[in-house]
Amino acid sequence: MKNTTAGLLAGATFVAGAGAGLATMAFTDTALPIQPKAEGWDKVDQVRQLIETHSLKDISEEDLLTGALDGMTGALDDPYSDFLDAEETSQFTDSIESSFEGIGATLEKKGEDILIVAPIKGAPAEEAGLRAGDVITAVDGESIEGMAVEEAVQLIRGEKGTVVTLTIRRGGQEADYEITRDTIPIETVYSEVKEQDGKKIGYIEVTQFSEPTADEFLEQLETLESEDIDSLIIDVRGNPGGLLPAVIEMTEGFVPTNKPVVQIENADGERESQSGRAREAKPYDLFVLTDEGSASASEILAGALKEGAGATIIGNKTFGKGVVQTAFDLEDGSNLKLTTSKWLTPDGNWINEKGIEPDVEVNQPDYFGVNRILADTDSLKVGDYGEAVSNLHTVLSGIGYEPGGQPGYYGDTMARAVSDFQADNNLPEDGVVNEATASALESRLLEVIQDEANDAQLNRALEEAAK
Numbered sequence: 001m002k003n004t005t006a007g008l009l010a011g012a013t014f015v016a017g018a019g020a021g022l023a024t025m026a027f028t029d030t031a032l033p034i035q036p037k038a039e040g041w042d043k044v045d046q047v048r049q050l051i052e053t054h055s056l057k058d059i060s061e062e063d064l065l066t067g068a069l070d071g072m073t074g075a076l077d078d079p080y081s082d083f084l085d086a087e088e089t090s091q092f093t094d095s096i097e098s099s100f101e102g103i104g105a106t107l108e109k110k111g112e113d114i115l116i117v118a119p120i121k122g123a124p125a126e127e128a129g130l131r132a133g134d135v136i137t138a139v140d141g142e143s144i145e146g147m148a149v150e151e152a153v154q155l156i157r158g159e160k161g162t163v164v165t166l167t168i169r170r171g172g173q174e175a176d177y178e179i180t181r182d183t184i185p186i187e188t189v190y191s192e193v194k195e196q197d198g199k200k201i202g203y204i205e206v207t208q209f210s211e212p213t214a215d216e217f218l219e220q221l222e223t224l225e226s227e228d229i230d231s232l233i234i235d236v237r238g239n240p241g242g243l244l245p246a247v248i249e250m251t252e253g254f255v256p257t258n259k260p261v262v263q264i265e266n267a268d269g270e271r272e273s274q275s276g277r278a279r280e281a282k283p284y285d286l287f288v289l290t291d292e293g294s295a296s297a298s299e300i301l302a303g304a305l306k307e308g309a310g311a312t313i314i315g316n317k318t319f320g321k322g323v324v325q326t327a328f329d330l331e332d333g334s335n336l337k338l339t340t341s342k343w344l345t346p347d348g349n350w351i352n353e354k355g356i357e358p359d360v361e362v363n364q365p366d367y368f369g370v371n372r373i374l375a376d377t378d379s380l381k382v383g384d385y386g387e388a389v390s391n392l393h394t395v396l397s398g399i400g401y402e403p404g405g406q407p408g409y410y411g412d413t414m415a416r417a418v419s420d421f422q423a424d425n426n427l428p429e430d431g432v433v434n435e436a437t438a439s440a441l442e443s444r445l446l447e448v449i450q451d452e453a454n455d456a457q458l459n460r461a462l463e464e465a466a467k
Helices: 042-054 061-074 086-097 149-156 213-225 244-252 297-309 387-398 412-424 435-450 456-465
Strands: 013-016 025-028 082-084 099-102 105-110 113-119 135-139 163-170 173-180 182-185 189-196 199-206 231-235 260-266 271-275 285-290 312-315 323-329 335-344
Touching: 042 061, 061 082, 082 149, 086 149, 105 149, 113 135, 135 149, 149 163, 173 387, 189 213, 189 456, 199 213, 199 456, 213 244, 231 456, 244 260, 244 297, 260 297, 285 297, 285 456, 297 312, 312 456, 387 412, 387 435, 412 435
Parallel strands: 199 231, 231 285, 285 312
Antiparallel strands: 013 025, 082 335, 099 182, 105 113, 135 163, 163 173, 189 199, 260 271, 260 335, 323 335
C-alpha cells in the first residue's frame, strides 16, 4: 500500500560556529501564522491548499488526490483493498475479461513481500521457470521493497516483445530471470480423459476464475461425463482466484440442496448462504488438487467440494485468503477495490491466513524448488561448497545424473556427473559449471518438471482416483 509521511518544520534555528572568539551566525526560517482550526474532512482540504501554496516540490492536483485516496485505503491495513486509477483499472479489467500483454503471473502482497501466487499456464513467466511462492525483490534492478502490488505490476507489464528482468528470491537464494513479454490470452479451463489401471479418469485444470470460466468448465465437464468417467480430478494448483460468481456456478452442480456452497459474512456478522442445486450425487468419485498457489476462489471451490460433495483434497495446503473484495467503479474510470466481507466454507470454517489442509498431503520432488544454479557466482568447480552446490546436487539427481558424495561439497563424483551431462549436450567436458552448462542444466530441469510423469501430486491423485 502506498504510504506517504510528510513532516513540516517551522521556526527552526540552525547555528554554525567554530573556535573561541569567532562570531556565530543564526539562520532562522520564517514562521507562518498559525492556521485556522479545521475539523473532520475540512482538514483534508486545508492540507491540500497548504501543499499547493507552499510546497517546494511541484505536484499535480491529480497526483495529490491519488496520494490521498491511497492513504485512505492504506489506513485500512488490508493488503486486498486498493484504489486503482483509470490505467490500473483498465489493466485489472483486462486480466479478468480478455487478454493483456506482460509476463503472465498473478502477484500478491504477503507481509512485506510481493510474491507470485501463480504463473499463468503457458505464459512467459511459466516458461522462464517462475513458480508459485517466488518472491520478487526487484524489477530491472529497481527494488520493489515497500511497493504496492499495483505499482509492481506497472513495472512488470509492457509491450509484447520487450524484456523485463525480475530478481527472484526462492529458498534463501536470489537470481535474475530475463522474461520476454507476450500477449497473455485468458484461456482458463483445460480438460482430458486419462487412463489409470483400466479406469477412465476425467481431468480438468482451472487456471483462474474469469468471466468465461464457468461456461467453459460446465461445457468441458459435460464432455468428460459423456465419456463415462469413473472419477474426476479438478486441478486448481497455482490458481490465484478471480470472480466469485464463476466459482459458485461451477460448484453448485456438485453440492446438494441442503448444503450451502459458500457463506458470505458482512461486517455486521450477517451471513448469506449460496445453496447448492445438485439433487443426486455424481456417479463418480471427486478429487481436488491444491497447492500453496491455490487462493481465494480456488479455496472456495476446494472447501465446497470437500465439505459439500465429499471430495478428497490432494497436494499441499492452500494459500489462505478467506475474504471477498467488491470493485466499485468510479465516474472517472478509476476503481475502489474494497474488502467487504469474509467467506466461510459450507460447514462455517473461516480459512483466512490458515488455508485448507489436504486430506492426502503430497510434496513435489525437491528439484521443483531449486532456483538458478549460478545465483551468486560465475562458476562451480571441484572444491567449492555451500548452498549453490547443494542445489546443483539436487538438479543433477533430478535429471538423472547421480552426483554422489556430500550434497554441499563439489567433489570428484559431482565433477564426473557434470562431465557426463556436458558430453550428452555437446559442451566442453571439463566438469566445471559455467554459464553455458548452468543454462543447459536449467533447461533440462524445466523439461523434467513439466513432464507429467514427474508430477508426484497428479500421479498420486490418479492412483487414488483409480482405486
